[in-house]
Amino acid sequence: MGGMTLKARKIQWIHIVPALVLILVAAACSKKKPAPPPPPPAAKLPAPTAMLTANPNTIEAGQASTLTWNTDFATDISIDGIGKVDPTGTRKVTPSESTTYRLLAKNDSGTKEATARVTVTPAPPPPTTSKVSTESDSQLFSQNMKDVFYAYDSYEITPEYQAVIQSDAGFLQQHPNMSFLIEGHCDERGSIEYNLTLGEYRANAAKQALVQQGVSATRIRTISYGKEKPFCTDSTESCWQQNRRAHFVYSK
Amino acid sequence: MKRFASIFLLAVLAAAYNTPLASQDWIRTGTGLGVEKVRLAVPDFKAAATDVDTKRLTTAFSVTLWNDLQAAGIFDMVSPSFYPLANPGVPQDVNLAQWSDPPPNASMLTFGNAMVQGGFLAVQGWLYDVKNSQSPQVLGKQYREQATEDNARLIAHRFADEIIFRLGGGIPGIAESRIYFVSNRSGTKEIWQMDYDGSNQKQLTHVTTMALSPHVSPDGSRVAFSSVSGNEWEILMYSLDLNRPVSFPRYQGANLSPAWSSDGKWLAFSSSRSGDAEIYAVDVNGGDLRRLTNSRGPDVSPTWNPKTNAQIAFVSGRTGLPQIYTMASDGTNVVRVTDQGYAVSPSWSPNGQFLAFAWVRNYGPGAPGASDIYLMDVASKQWVQLTHDGGRNDFPSWAPDGRHIVFQSNRSGRTQIWSMLADGSQARQLTSAGENTQPNWSFK
Numbered sequence: 001m002g003g004m005t006l007k008a009r010k011i012q013w014i015h016i017v018p019a020l021v022l023i024l025v026a027a028a029c030s031k032k033k034p035a036p037p038p039p040p041p042a043a044k045l046p047a048p049t050a051m052l053t054a055n056p057n058t059i060e061a062g063q064a065s066t067l068t069w070n071t072d073f074a075t076d077i078s079i080d081g082i083g084k085v086d087p088t089g090t091r092k093v094t095p096s097e098s099t100t101y102r103l104l105a106k107n108d109s110g111t112k113e114a115t116a117r118v119t120v121t122p123a124p125p126p127p128t129t130s131k132v133s134t135e136s137d138s139q140l141f142s143q144n145m146k147d148v149f150y151a152y153d154s155y156e157i158t159p160e161y162q163a164v165i166q167s168d169a170g171f172l173q174q175h176p177n178m179s180f181l182i183e184g185h186c187d188e189r190g191s192i193e194y195n196l197t198l199g200e201y202r203a204n205a206a207k208q209a210l211v212q213q214g215v216s217a218t219r220i221r222t223i224s225y226g227k228e229k230p231f232c233t234d235s236t237e238s239c240w241q242q243n244r245r246a247h248f249v250y251s252k
Numbered sequence: 253m254k255r256f257a258s259i260f261l262l263a264v265l266a267a268a269y270n271t272p273l274a275s276q277d278w279i280r281t282g283t284g285l286g287v288e289k290v291r292l293a294v295p296d297f298k299a300a301a302t303d304v305d306t307k308r309l310t311t312a313f314s315v316t317l318w319n320d321l322q323a324a325g326i327f328d329m330v331s332p333s334f335y336p337l338a339n340p341g342v343p344q345d346v347n348l349a350q351w352s353d354p355p356p357n358a359s360m361l362t363f364g365n366a367m368v369q370g371g372f373l374a375v376q377g378w379l380y381d382v383k384n385s386q387s388p389q390v391l392g393k394q395y396r397e398q399a400t401e402d403n404a405r406l407i408a409h410r411f412a413d414e415i416i417f418r419l420g421g422g423i424p425g426i427a428e429s430r431i432y433f434v435s436n437r438s439g440t441k442e443i444w445q446m447d448y449d450g451s452n453q454k455q456l457t458h459v460t461t462m463a464l465s466p467h468v469s470p471d472g473s474r475v476a477f478s479s480v481s482g483n484e485w486e487i488l489m490y491s492l493d494l495n496r497p498v499s500f501p502r503y504q505g506a507n508l509s510p511a512w513s514s515d516g517k518w519l520a521f522s523s524s525r526s527g528d529a530e531i532y533a534v535d536v537n538g539g540d541l542r543r544l545t546n547s548r549g550p551d552v553s554p555t556w557n558p559k560t561n562a563q564i565a566f567v568s569g570r571t572g573l574p575q576i577y578t579m580a581s582d583g584t585n586v587v588r589v590t591d592q593g594y595a596v597s598p599s600w601s602p603n604g605q606f607l608a609f610a611w612v613r614n615y616g617p618g619a620p621g622a623s624d625i626y627l628m629d630v631a632s633k634q635w636v637q638l639t640h641d642g643g644r645n646d647f648p649s650w651a652p653d654g655r656h657i658v659f660q661s662n663r664s665g666r667t668q669i670w671s672m673l674a675d676g677s678q679a680r681q682l683t684s685a686g687e688n689t690q691p692n693w694s695f696k
Contacts, residue, residue, distance in 0.1 A: 153573055153594075181483065189621065191596035191610065191646055192690060193465060193509045194567055194574050196485070197522065197529040197550035200506045204527070223483050224506055228441070228462060 048074035050105035052114035054093075061123045064094045067101055067116060074105035074112070095120055141178060141250035144171045148206045148246040152187070155201035157209050165206070168248070169213030176216075182206050183247040184224040185231070187240035192226060199224030206246035221251070289328040290419055293351055293358035294318050297377070298341030300367035305399060309373050310366040312404040317362070319449060320412030320427040323680075325655045325673045326420045330358050341365035343378060343389075352382040359383055360390070362415065366404075373399040377411050379418065391418060405451070416653075426651045430694045431658055432456075432466040432475055433669050437686025443477050443490060448651070448671070448693075450682030456490055457497070463488075465509045469516060469536075470695040474498070476510035476519060487521055501538035505529075512536075513581075514558035514695065520544070522552040522566075531566050533581070544583035550574075553597055556581070558695075559604030565589070565630075567596050576609055578630065589633065594621070597647045601654050601674075605629060608638075608648035608657055608674075625659050627674070638676035649693045650674075658682070658691040 049072040054065045070088040071077050078084045080102040082091060093101070095118055103114045145168050148161045157165065172178060184199030184206075203222035211217050231247075232239040296314035299306045322329050334355040340346045340363040351358045364377035379391035391414060397403040406428075413425030426448050435444045438455060443466045446453040457463045461480040468475045475490045485506040491498045505524035512519055520533045526543075529550040534541045545551045549570035557563040565578045576589040576598050589595075589607065594615035599608045607628045612621040622642045628635040639645045641663045648659040651671075658671045664681060669691045672679040 153569070190594065191553075191567075191574070193522075193553045194550065194569070194596050196464075196506065196508050197524070197552045198569070200524055200529060201550060204524075221483050223480070224485070228464075 045073050045107050045109050047110040048072060048105040048107050048112045050074065050077075050103055050112040050114040052079070052101060052103040052116045054101065054116040054118045057117060058119045058121065061096060061120050062094070064092050065118045067091045067093055069103050069114065071105040071112070073109070074107050076106040077103065079103045093118065137175075137178065138250045140175070141180065141248075145180075145248040147248060149241060150202055150244045150246075152240070152244065153198070155198065155205045157205055162209070165209040166213060169210050169215050172210070172215045172219070179219045179251050181249045181251050182220060182222045183249060184222065185229065185243050185245050185247060186227045187243040188227050188230060188233070188235070189240065190227070192228075196224050196226035199226045202244075202246050289326060291330055291357060291359045292321060292327040293330040293335065293356055293361045294321055295332070295335050295339045295363060297363070297375070298339050298365040300341060300365040301369070303368065305368040306366065309368060309399060309401060309404040312401050313366055313375060313408045316405045316408035317412055320409060320425070321362070321415065323449065323678070324412070324416045324420065324425060325678065326416065330356050339363070342376070346380065348380070348382045348385055348388060360419065368399045371399055373397055373403055373407070375407050375411070379415050391415065402452075420653075423653050423655070424696070426653045426656060429652060429696060430468070431669065431682070431691050432468050432694070433683070433688055433691040434464055434466065435683070435686050435688045443475060446682065453683065465690055467510050467512055467692050468694050469512050470514055471516055472694060472696065476512065478508045478510065487519070501534075509553045511554045511556060513556045513561045515561055518561070520554040520556065520564055522554065531564065544579065544581070545586075546583070555598050555600045557600050557604050558602050565598040565600055565607055567598065573615055576607065589628065589630070599649050601650050602652055603654050605631070608650060610646040610648065625657065638672070647690050649691050651693045652696050658693050660689045660691060
């Protein structure tokens with residue numbers, strides 16, 4: 001058993017309260033106030049700090065970079081070429097040539113300088129739209145344009161070569177600036193003069209077939225070489241077939 | 253199937269061989285007529301002086317005279333091994349009996365002499381009828397030119413032509429005629445010229461692109477030909493008087509195979525100016541252009557009937573493989589002349605009766621097809637085959653005497669120019685350097 005009851009020890013608040021009230025009243029009722037304490041003497045500022053960055057720090061002419069800075073304790077902040085600025089801030093710049101930006105942060109205690117350099121590289125040349133390299137056009141032409149071959153003594157375009165004409169026409173329509181020559185050729189058999197006319201008919205047949213597929217006739221010239229400029233000279237059917245053709249030649 | 257094919261082939265061959273034999277009997281070209289040829293003795297002319305030049309030029313003359321008379325195709329040349337030993341130089345030297353008796357058995361005799369004096373070559377020549385002891389002289393001629401070998405040959409040509417004219421039924425000889433042709437020996441195909449016997453070959457054009465299909469004008473002043481100019485085939489003219497090209501109107505399209513009418517007034521040619529290769533005629537100044545054919549398919553290689561100039565033969569692919577056609581010179585009355593195969597390069601004979609042309613009678617994708625020269629009588633369409641060597645023979649062209657034909661042949665390897673008599677005999681190779689094609693015999 002050890003619990004003492006609180007009841008028994010009641011704080012004798014009833015006796016303290018009146019004493020407190022008495023002290024307070026006595027303090028308030030005092031008629032005489034004491035003087036406020038004097039302000040503390042003014043302290044000196046620390047030297048300013050400053051920081052300046054440019055992002056990105058390499059640009060192409062015509063592009064922009066963003067300057068970012070902040071300073072402490074400075075009373076006078078400026079950036080060359082811009083003027084007075086806030087102690088902290090950002091600014092977009094578009095220098096036309098490489099530039100070092102300088103920030104000056106001043107106060108009575110001193111000056112702090114911060115720099116950031118923006119390097120400007122020349123812009124790449126704009127892509128040209130008209131005739132670039134004729135060489136590459138000529139290569140493109142010969143890689144994509146397939147010749148048309150004919151049966152003996154014939155200038156009819158067979159279904160197999162009608163497909164070739166369509167493919168050739170498609171290429172030509174993608175390259176509307178290309179002009180070309182169609183040479184008509186014959187195999188070594190037969191007569192020099194008759195073969196000149198047959199070659200002419202072969203070149204014209206290929207031209208007409210392309211025109212029907214929408215290729216402008218003004219892009220096409222024709223010539224016959226008959227059997228005068230063969231692609232091979234063996235007296236075999238495979239060589240003869242090689243020579244019975246309309247041959248496309250890039251001309252511009 | 254194979255058995256049928258071989259029987260069929262035999263039948264075709266049999267037919268092919270039968271037809272020419274039947275028609276050969278009566279094709280008369282002025283040679284091999286069955287009439288006895290004149291037996292002609294042609295001993296060397298006598299050198300009338302002993303100097304080196306006289307001997308050299310007399311030999312050149314004699315060799316040329318022999319060759320011209322032998323090539324004429326109308327003489328039975330007496331073999332020199334039958335001649336009496338001494339060459340007659342002047343009429344007093346001639347013993348008629350020595351020549352008319354066996355072994356020479358000659359009917360006619362040529363003889364004479366030559367001398368170089370003062371830089372000139374002087375030649376005296378006679379033609380004697382050795383069977384006529386009363387008055388044997390048929391011809392007596394004198395010539396005098398600057399003393400060169402070329403002139404020695406020229407005088408021989410002239411004398412030979414006189415003899416041929418006198419003994420050959422009034423048709424002039426061809427010893428002074430020329431052949432125009434295409435040669436690539438300079439690197440590219442150009443037009444060349446040579447004497448009828450292949451001597452004096454010389455280059456005429458220098459177009460450097462390509463020059464084809466020469467045809468000399470009747471008066472011998474210009475050669476028409478076709479050449480690539482820029483990107484098209486043009487008819488051009490080469491002036492033999494000025495030794496350079498002269499202008500001729502240009503037409504659109506490919507313009508090929510020019511041919512002169514024998515009166516020198518018209519030029520026929522093939523032009524694709526309308527988009528389709530047709531035969532046109534234009535006057536020799538390039539004016540009055542007329543279109544003669546009017547059919548789809550290539551028309552090319554015209555040749556005029558030189559006797560009348562009222563007809564033109566040409567090649568047309570209007571039915572497929574090229575065939576020979578004739579038409580009136582205004583384009584009417586088109587008649588097909590060949591019935592099969594691949595027929596090209598017609599040339600009309602001076603007497604208006606025959607067409608010489610190149611024919612592959614069996615032409616096809618697999619068949620190699622020999623191309624031979626054929627002769628056809630225009631009126632009856634009967635034909636005879638002149639070459640039989642199984643190679644490629646093309647571009648026949650008639651000589652003005654109607655007795656000779658020049659053509660191209662690859663029988664000796666590369667394609668060369670050959671001449672022959674119009675019955676197919678006496679074929680002689682005329683060119684050898686490079687490749688030579690498309691010969692055209694002059695009008696005179």
